[in-house]
Amino acid sequence: MMTEAKVFLLPDLGEGLTEAELVNWLVSVGDEIRVDQPIAEVETAKSMVEVPSPYAGTVTELHGEPGQTLDVGKPLISVAPAGAPAVEPVQAAANTYREEEKAGSGNVLIGYGTPAGNGAVRRSRAPKSTAGSGRAGVSSVASPESSVSDAEKAADDLLLLRTRVPGKLGAVISPLVRRMARDHGVDLGEVHGSGDSGLILRRDVEAVITKPAVIEEPITRAIPNQGTTADARTGLGIASRTPVRGVRKAVAANMSRSRSEIPEATVWVDVDATALVELRAGFKKGGAHAPGLLAFIARFVTAGLKKYPELNTRIETAPDGSQEIVAFEGINLGFAAQTDRGLMVPSIRAAEKLSARELDSEIRRLIDVVREGKATPGELGSGTFTLNNYGVFGVDGSAAIINHPEVAILGVGRIIDKPWVLDGELAVRKVTELTLTFDHRVCDGGTAAGFLRFVADAIENPGTVLAEI
Known part of the structure; x- marks a missing residue:
């Protein structure tokens, strides 16, 4: 048998x-x-x-x-x-x-x-x-x-x-x-x-x-880039075709859904980050471990979300078509990380409970994990708010697309020397741009601007804010 x-x-x-x-x-x-x-x-x-x-x-x-x-x-x-x-x-x-x-x-x-x-x-x-x-x-x-x-x-x-x-x-x-x-x-x-x-x-x-029928071209018609397939619209030869799958397929679907479902709005502000840069430099001079600037900003973001919890929510649609705003008891802070497999957004669980040093350690760990392709679904799909440091690519600002089903994303541009008016006088300062894209269904512009201003003030006065939080 x-x-x-x-x-x-x-x-x-x-x-x-x-x-x-x-x-x-x-x-x-x-x-x-x-x-x-x-x-x-x-x-x-x-x-x-x-x-x-x-x-x-x-x-x-x-x-x-x-x-x-x-x-x-x-x-x-x-x-x-x-x-x-x-x-x-x-x-x-x-x-x-x-x-x-x-x-x-x-x-x-x-x-x-x-x-x-x-x-x-x-x-x-x-x-x-x-x-x-x-x-x-x-x-x-x-x-x-x-x-x-x-x-x-x-x-x-x-x-x-x-x-x-x-x-x-x-x-x-x-x-x-x-x-x-x-x-x-x-x-x-x-x-x-x-x-x-x-x-x-x-x-x-x-x-x-299902193979399309081959249509013979007239002998007199010139075929561009003979030996390759010609594009019907442009007449140019097609160099390659890359299937949209895996991470790229997921990103495309998620971004398309975000654009089609979320009525988003964007606010931004230039920030004097000189004090934050100097604070970190002081840590390094003293021989202590100096968290990265992203870790400090992440700490300010979690404090801001406690004050403006509307941005740490999700909208769900019930079977009858009605919608409700779902609030969370904690913050899973996602951050964008570029890898060989595309843009990944791992999230730090219960980020509101971590110090800047602890956030720095977790950011570094998760970057290593996603670049090795070993991140778990929980580490990649549990975020409630996303922080995107596109300044590492040498750009100042971006109207980012919200990471569905979240309701907001904060972008940080590069920190560069710029002319800045300080105490009535022109000075050269370390300036960055913060950009907040938010779902207008969960809050109005006042709430979004309040959160953005809170993070900006924390960057400009990091010592005071860190002492308070």
């Missing part, structure tokens, strides 16, 4: 994430693995993580390829218990498409997956394509309504066993794939299978069906 392999589904990686990009497999088919052994590296919208196996045994199937985006709850890996007999290649492949027909499947026979559920999935036979529509649409290709009778499946399996080359898989085993190819006029002999041993999967046939 053959022991059935256990299928491990991609787990919920926290913070409401619904998908992850498969970066690299850490195991191969046939490997013996143990419980909690890392089996794959995946990149979520938050970070790069290693996924451990909950099962021990022999790897029988890897459900995905590097670069593929997998949905949470879909098959990731199949593991046969230790000591289980080997599975014939054909039978293993047949099991593959059988599993794909169950609710919650969809990774191998792409486009045929169905939502996960507790009960059986009801299917009905899809209508035949009309004449002349063989390559026209995608909707008929990806329809989840296709079905194959048990008799057809049995006949296909029998035919496969009779005609296959010993020790090798047939080119196509799934009747669903064969039917799709037949209905759309695809010659399977011309299709390169991307599965094991050249197995032709649904995605391979889908790629042929």
Whole structure:
């Protein structure tokens, strides 16, 4: 009696994430693995993580390829218990498409997956394509309504066993794939299978069906940058195409949502930071650890948010469409950090309880973590307010986009020497610009200006403010 392999589904990686990009497999088919052994590296919208196996045994199937985006709850890996007999290649492949027909499947026979559920999935036979529509649409290709009778499946399996080359898989085993190819006029002999041993999967046939027709250009028409694809709008050759995925995909979605949902407004002020720069220099001269300027500003920000808590909130929409402002008992201060994987915003939990030195230590730790790609979803998705030090890029100001679902973001420009009127006389001072972008639904301009002025005054008189807080 053959022991059935256990299928491990991609787990919920926290913070409401619904998908992850498969970066690299850490195991191969046939490997013996143990419980909690890392089996794959995946990149979520938050970070790069290693996924451990909950099962021990022999790897029988890897459900995905590097670069593929997998949905949470879909098959990731199949593991046969230790000591289980080997599975014939054909039978293993047949099991593959059988599993794909169950609710919650969809990774191998792409486009045929169905939502996960507790009960059986009801299917009905899809209508035949009309004449002349063989390559026209995608909707008929990806329809989840296709079905194959048990008799057809049995006949296909029998035919496969009779005609296959010993020790090798047939080119196509799934009747669903064969039917799709037949209905759309695809010659399977011309299709390169991307599965094991050249197995032709649904995605391979889908790629042929959805491939745009090639239109021959008139001989007399000059083709710019011959040898590369020409852009129809500009006529220029296209140098490259980069998929928007991983961190960049998350940033794009978050920023688009912020712009579309939040009625934002921006206020700014120039600040004399000379006293703060001198205070830090004094710490360094005395041999004591001197927190970075960002840590001091972070300390002023948390004090300001205590005084103006409206900026440390979130707006939620109830099922009936009504909205409410959610206030928090603490402050998780996020800060923007540039990494090789894009802009990341780790957050310091309970930042209001930390001193400038403690904030400096946590900022440095989190920067190291995110640059190594090891930040947890909690460290990257729990902020309540964001501090953005874009001055490190040599710019003075920016109308930043709010980090949804937060309601405000404070930007700090570079600190440079500028002419400044001090006690009625012109002087050269260390000046920076603070920019606050806020959600006008949670407060008005007076509140926003009050908070911004509080932080500005703290920078100009750091000794007094630090003593008070």
